[in-house]
Amino acid sequence: MVDSSQPTPVSAFASMLLAPNPGPMTLDGTQSYAVRFPGHDSVVVVDPGPADDAHLTALAALGDVALVLITHHHPDHTAGIDRLHDLTGAPVRAAAAEFCRPAATGHPAHGTDAGRTLRHGEVIEAAGVQIKVLATPGHTSDSMSFFLPDDGAHGAMITGDTILGRGTTILDFPDGTLGDYLETLETLSGFGDAKVLPAHGGTLPSLASIACAYRAHREERIAQVRAAVELIEGGRAGAEGPAAATVAEVADVVYADVDPSVRSAAEHSVAAQLAYLHGEDHR
Numbered sequence: 532m533v534d535s536s537q538p539t540p541v542s543a544f545a546s547m548l549l550a551p552n553p554g555p556m557t558l559d560g561t562q563s564y565a566v567r568f569p570g571h572d573s574v575v576v577v578d579p580g581p582a583d584d585a586h587l588t589a590l591a592a593l594g595d596v597a598l599v600l601i602t603h604h605h606p607d608h609t610a611g612i613d614r615l616h617d618l619t620g621a622p623v624r625a626a627a628a629e630f631c632r633p634a635a636t637g638h639p640a641h642g643t644d645a646g647r648t649l650r651h652g653e654v655i656e657a658a659g660v661q662i663k664v665l666a667t668p669g670h671t672s673d674s675m676s677f678f679l680p681d682d683g684a685h686g687a688m689i690t691g692d693t694i695l696g697r698g699t700t701i702l703d704f705p706d707g708t709l710g711d712y713l714e715t716l717e718t719l720s721g722f723g724d725a726k727v728l729p730a731h732g733g734t735l736p737s738l739a740s741i742a743c744a745y746r747a748h749r750e751e752r753i754a755q756v757r758a759a760v761e762l763i764e765g766g767r768a769g770a771e772g773p774a775a776a777t778v779a780e781v782a783d784v785v786y787a788d789v790d791p792s793v794r795s796a797a798e799h800s801v802a803a804q805l806a807y808l809h810g811e812d813h814r
Contacts, residue, residue: 538565538593541734542726544660544682545689548589550580552607555792558697558731561607564689565593566679568659573597575658576621577677577689578730579611587611591618597657598645599632601625602691602730603674605703622646626666626673649675667693667719669712670700678722687726688738694719696732699748701796704803708812709749712803716746752785756804759784778802 538546541564550561563586564577574594578601580586590596596619602608609630612623620635622645631648634640651666663678670692677689692700693715702712720742727735735741762784763776778801782789786797806812 538589541728542679542682542687544568544679545687545728546593547728547734548586548593550583550586550607552581552583555790556701556796557607558695559733560731562696562728562730563590564728565590566658566660566662566677566689567594571659573658575600575655575660575662576615578602578608578691579615581607582610582614584614587614587618590615594658595619596621597640598655599623600649600655600662600675600677601630602676602689602693603671604630605671605692608691608730624649626675665718667691667715669693669702669707669709669715671703671707672711674707674715676719678725683726685724685726686722687728688719688722689728690719690738691730694727694729694735694738694741694745696727696729696734698732699745702800702803704799704806704812707803709753709803709807710812713746713749716742716749720746752800753804753808755785756781756801757808760805760808776805778805781805 538548541547544566546565548563552560561580563580566575572595574596576590576596576599599621604627616632620638622634622640623632625631626649628648631646633646649664653664655662665676667674667676674691674693680686702709720739722738725738727738759781760776763780764774778798782798782801789797
């Protein structure tokens with residue numbers, strides 16, 4: 532069992548601190564990461580997590596926080612931004628400007644543009660490490676992943692909710708789309724055996740392996756949704772009322788055994804799959 536009060540080393544450059552917010556959607560809790568070259572005084576924090584003071588105080592105590600990075604906008608990743616900013620003065624960077632914060636007065640980055648929005652393909656150098664920024668939409672439109680190319684033999688990828696340590700992620704449709712997600716999985720599969728550092732559910736040894744498994748799972752779900760639509764619509768051909776299968780009807784077939792606590796998430800995924808099949812999920 533992970534001790535949520537202490538950082539757990541998970542790679543040569545990264546340690547994980549588990550937030551105390553377990554639940555059906557967060558699994559054991561949100562995994563915040565502290566990244567630095569071994570022995571370096573400063574640290575980069577990825578995802579402050581929820582607004583839990585003990586968790587945020589523990590993150591602030593890990594070293595001189597040079598920078599805070601955000602994988603995406605969901606509250607279990609972002610609600611702690613302002614408290615961590617108050618504690619450390621560190622600039623905060625995200626894909627969405629509303630979650631960015633400038634460095635506070637007295638912080639080494641004060642007066643620079645360190646709080647600007649993240650850009651796909653840029654390379655950040657902080658805490659003695661290189662961090663390559665990747666736009667990886669699908670779970671949400673603003674999802675970002677962070678590649679540490681020198682972290683171990685194959686590097687390591689912090690994936691937020693794009694890849695989870697166990698189970699599969701939801702698509703927060705209409706913000707997240709299946710078309711985007713399939714392209715993201717193709718991108719991530721090109722990083723070979725990079726270690727996977729997700730925001731929930733532990734870690735995984737090979738990014739390419741799990742990305743390919745996720746892709747196969749999505750293709751299977753697409754086939755199931757297509758078959759369910761044909762079954763539902765075929766069963767009422769010629770009857771009065773709407774002909775198109777609804778999200779709830781398809782979810783009843785495809786996710787018949789899903790726990791009620793995650794039924795809403797299942798319907799989000801069905802909505803994304805239907806939009807994809809109808810060619811309606813392009814931005």
